[in-house]
Amino acid sequence: MSDTHTPAMIPQVPMFSPDEQAFIDKILKSVDAGDEQIIEGNVAKKIFRASLPPETLAQIWHLADKGDKGFLTRLDLGLALRLISHAQFGVQVQPRFMHIPVPPPTLPYFELSRKRSYTSKAPSRARSASPSAGPSNSPEITREECAESARLFLDHNPINGRVKGSRIRELFLHSGLPAEVLYELWDLVDFECLGSLDLTQFILAMHFIREKTLRPTLTLPRTIPPTLYHLALPSRPMPRSIDRAWIISxxxxxxxxxxxxxxxxxxxxxxxxxxxxxxxxxxxxxxxxxxxxxxxxxxxxxxxxxxxxxxxxxxxxxxxxxxxxxxxxxxxxxxxxxxxxxxxxxxxxxxxxxxxxxxxxxxxxxxxxxxxxxxxxxxxxxQRLLDIERAIREFRKEQEAQELMRHKLAREAREARELAAREAEEKRQEERLAKEKRREELETARKAREQAARREREEVLRREREAQRARQDKERARAERARRERDARRRDSAPAEDDATRKSRQEQDEREEREAEAQQKAREERRAWANLEQNRWKDYYKILGVARDADEATIKKAHRRESLKHHPDKGGSEDTFLLIQEAREILCSDTLRQRYDSLRA
Incomplete structure (x- = not known):
């Protein structure tokens, strides 16, 4: 019988045989477990009752119900049924038997075609024959048979307790059984898939050979019944799993x-x-x-x-x-x-x-x-060979065509991605060029405005210098006329003076002239500083007006660079500093130069 549940639900350890799977499915279907496939504790109690003593069932429930959930999953149910079957064979309940496959147990709650009798005081080893349990009416392995098989096992020089198949193949062939029967028998006893047999497996193999020789119609089981394994070597605990049944029926x-x-x-x-x-x-x-x-x-x-x-x-x-x-x-x-x-x-x-x-x-x-x-x-x-070769050629041709189509589609997709990447790069390059051109235009406009402002300032300074020179010429001419008039009045009103008096008067006149010149220079200095301060603030507002036409970043930069306080030494623009230099060239007085240098420092 094939497996009826999904591979995703099959536990890898332990692995249930097809007969066990079918029995589990039958129980789950009878109790209507649903999609979750869960059996409650009271339902399981009804199923297991009368199969074993209550204390044995309690021990099996404790081993199967991991975590004390109060219910059994599909895996838990399979483990419980496996332990019940071992116990019905008279084997003491132990955790290691959860990994050993066994034919399904007898549960009186269900009406099954296969019946077994159980007595709690003397459990019977006899079980009805089935293709998965063992040979029909096969006698048990006797001690004499075990001793004879053990002697043959030692005669073949076992290494580390095992004999390779190549050494005992001739012994099996002497039985006269067909090679296909021996092939099937070897797969049955070599459940560890090592290509060699230990003493227990060798005893089982010799037992099946004897039975098959005596009864050629005997059908070999798909798995080794636990009773035969215990009889073959009862002093050795059973391996973790002897289930090597192939799912292929x-x-x-x-x-x-x-x-x-x-x-x-x-x-x-x-x-x-x-x-x-x-x-x-x-x-x-x-x-x-x-x-x-x-x-x-x-x-x-x-x-x-x-x-x-x-x-x-x-x-x-x-x-x-x-x-x-x-x-x-x-x-x-x-x-x-x-x-x-x-x-x-x-x-x-x-x-x-x-x-x-x-x-x-x-x-x-x-x-x-x-x-x-x-x-x-x-x-x-x-003809079949020709058909097969033709089918293979057509299949390979179709595979090659599909491969070429996949390569073509992949190449077209790659070329499309590369074209899109190039177009995106060209677009980004155009945007960069447009931004650079815009920046150049803004920079050219800014420089033009600065040059116009500088020429305007130079023109203002030139007119102021001319006005300053005109005022100085007028002052000097007025002073010269005053001096001449004073000298003329003095000559007309005063008698002839001696040399000492004239010299003293000349010195006094010179002192007066120097004082007048000093006063004139002081007035010019104050006027120059007033004009300079006025022009400086005019220039500041002009710079701010130019900055308004620029972008936001230029405005912020202009404010940082052109922010002026009360004096040029506390932070002025480059243009303002040029104005100050031009003012210094105009004001040639040492006193004004020293005062300006002190302020600049």
Whole structure:
């Protein structure tokens, strides 16, 4: 029976067998667990009642209900059923048995076709036969059988308690069983997938060989029953897990092998990657699955075969199983689940060797297929080869066309991005050039306004200098006339003077002239400073008027640079300083120069 729940809900440890999964689904369906798949404590009590003593059920509940939730999830229910089944075999309840698969237990609450009797004082080891429990009516392993198998085990020189398959293959072949039966038996007992057997596994293998030799119609179980394992070596605790059951059922495997043989007419034992993709894409299209090409590639990537671009018959069966699960709505697993991994793949990926009977089985299959060929079969095989080669060529041609189309689309997208980037860069360059041109125009206008203002100031200064020189000439002429008039009046009114008196009078006149000149210079200095202060404030307001025509940044810069206080030494503009220099050239007096220098300092 196939797994009925989604891979996302399968716990990796422990892994439930298909029979256990089916039994869990049946219980959940009977109690109407819903989408959450939760069973309350009172419901579970009714299900488990009469199967074991109350104290044993209480111990099992304590182990299964982790965290004392008061209810059981799907995983918890599976663990509880597994412990109940072990306890019904007479095994003491221990946590390690939660990881050991076992056939489903007998629950009297349900009306099942399989019935078992249980007595609390003397639990019975006899269980009804099933394909997953063990051989039908198989006798238990006796101590003599264990001793004989142990002797054979030691005769093959075990290393670290294990014997490789290559050493005991001849022993198994002496039994006369077909290679396919020995192949299946090895996969059954080598549940650790190491390519070698320990003593317990060897005893189990010899037991199954004896039973199969005595009863050729006997069907091997899919997993080892716990009773047989305990009888094989009861003094050793069971391993963490002996569940290596492959999820591929015999019916699915038979169908997959038939298809594999059809697509492998020359018996190479593998299919090429392109052919597998063609097959998966065709099946996906038949199932109306969206994006069949992507699904086929995902399945191949998930399989990750050991040999690149080749898939054996086990991997082909897994690919079909995953495709069927995806078609019915199960989530696509991100990696290959453990229950899907073929036994041979597990051995190789865990450092072990292959099944020692693999090559023999492949050779027998090839010989059997070749012996069945007749003329018509050979023609049909050759035609299939031609069809396969033609399909592969067409598929590769289609893949190449799709790859070229993807490259073309990628190139066009890249070129479009590059063109958009170039256009954006050109636009940014144009904007930068426009801004630079605007700045140059503003700078040219500012310089023109400054030059006009400077020429206007120079013209004002020139007129002031001319007016100053005219006033000085008038003052000197007036002083000269006054002096001459005074001299004339003095000559006319005063008698003749001697030389001493005349000399004294001349000295007095010179002193008066110097005082008059000093007073005149003082008046000129005050007038010059008044004109300078007035022109300085006029220039300041003109500068501010020029700055208003500029942008905001220029206005702020002008205010910082042109802010004037009460004197030029406390922060004046360059233009104002030029005006002061021109004033210094006009005022040639040493006294004015010294006063101006002191103020400038």
């Amino acid at each position: 015999p019916q699915d495997r038979l169908l997959a092998d038939e298809q594999f043989d059809y697509w492998d007419p020359v018996c190479r034992g593998y299919l090429q990657r392109d052919l597998v993709l063609i097959i998966l894409i065709g099946y996906a299209r038949q199932l109306d699955m969206p994006e069949p090409e992507a699904i086929a590639v995902q399945i191949w990537s998930m399989l990750d075969p050991e040999i690149p671009d080749q898939l054996d018959r086990d991997g082909y069966a897994v690919a079909l199983k995953v495709l069927d699960d995806t078609a019915v709505g199960k989530p696509f697993p991100p990696s290959l689940p453990r229950s899907y991994t073929p036994p041979n793949w597990r051995r190789e990926r865990h450092g072990g060797s292959k099944n020692p009977f693999t090559s023999m089985v492949d050779r027998e299959r090839k010989l059997r297929r070749m012996s069945d060929l007749d003329a018509d079969s050979i023609r049909a095989r050759n």
